[in-house]
Amino acid sequence: MTQEEKREYDRKWREANREKVRQQARDWRAANPEKRRDHIRKWQTANLEEKREYDRKRYAANRNLILARVRERQAANRDEKREYDRKRHEANPEIARERARDWRIAHLERSRERVRQWEAANPERAFQNARKWRAANRDEINERLRRWFASNPEKVRQHKRNRHARSVGAPGAHTAQDIQALWDAQDGRCAACHTALHKTGKQTRHVDHIIPLFQGGTNWPDNLQLLCPRCNRAKGFLLPEEWAKRLALAVKANAVQPPAGAP
Ligand SMILES: [Zn+2]
Numbered sequence: 001m002t003q004e005e006k007r008e009y010d011r012k013w014r015e016a017n018r019e020k021v022r023q024q025a026r027d028w029r030a031a032n033p034e035k036r037r038d039h040i041r042k043w044q045t046a047n048l049e050e051k052r053e054y055d056r057k058r059y060a061a062n063r064n065l066i067l068a069r070v071r072e073r074q075a076a077n078r079d080e081k082r083e084y085d086r087k088r089h090e091a092n093p094e095i096a097r098e099r100a101r102d103w104r105i106a107h108l109e110r111s112r113e114r115v116r117q118w119e120a121a122n123p124e125r126a127f128q129n130a131r132k133w134r135a136a137n138r139d140e141i142n143e144r145l146r147r148w149f150a151s152n153p154e155k156v157r158q159h160k161r162n163r164h165a166r167s168v169g170a171p172g173a174h175t176a177q178d179i180q181a182l183w184d185a186q187d188g189r190c191a192a193c194h195t196a197l198h199k200t201g202k203q204t205r206h207v208d209h210i211i212p213l214f215q216g217g218t219n220w221p222d223n224l225q226l227l228c229p230r231c232n233r234a235k236g237f238l239l240p241e242e243w244a245k246r247l248a249l250a251v252k253a254n255a256v257q258p259p260a261g262a263p
Helices: 003-016 018-031 033-046 048-061 063-076 078-091 093-106 108-121 123-136 138-151 153-167 176-185 229-235 240-252
Strands: 206-209 224-227
Touching: 003 018, 018 033, 033 048, 048 063, 063 078, 078 093, 093 108, 108 123, 123 138, 138 153, 153 176, 153 206, 176 224, 206 229, 224 229, 229 240
Parallel strands: none
Antiparallel strands: 206 224
């Protein structure tokens, strides 16, 4: 029998005994799991591209099944995984912290969501943690607040006005943008004497409640006006009409300069 003939003969025999061949292969695989794994690894290393293509196809065809299995395995080994993580963390706290930090930076939104969930589930501990953090970073926090207050004077004043209005039960609120809108509408001048106002410093504009809060005025933007410090002090808590009368008397007595455009 030539080589060629032998090959042909084997092929025919395998074709005729397909079930037997398959059974033999199955038996061999069952009896030699180590050798089989070795075989597969060797083939995969030698045929990386084909292996990848095979994986891609298998994954595409069995995506849901594979994902379900992964989830199942993770769920079954959750405690093991946690224990493993804990030990690794204990052995290398620095590296673990660094990894956790990298993860948070790479997954900001998910990280924030996790924190929110944890805080919602552990309000008491979250409160204690926040207090500890504030105590440990007091200087930095104060410095940051000081910088913010210094660079946002109008927001600070607006916040104080709103808080004061709430504390006396007056309705309404306004924003720093509302104050800017007033500034634009008054062309940066005092609503009473029309002197030019300043945004900062000793001569800074005063935000005045036209009808004082304790006289029933609201804290809405339409009850606000910008006055120079002098006019604001002169007006005090007077109603607009009372102030107008006072101004008229003052002008008559020549005690103050006639304020142009006073109400
Ligand atoms: Zn004025």
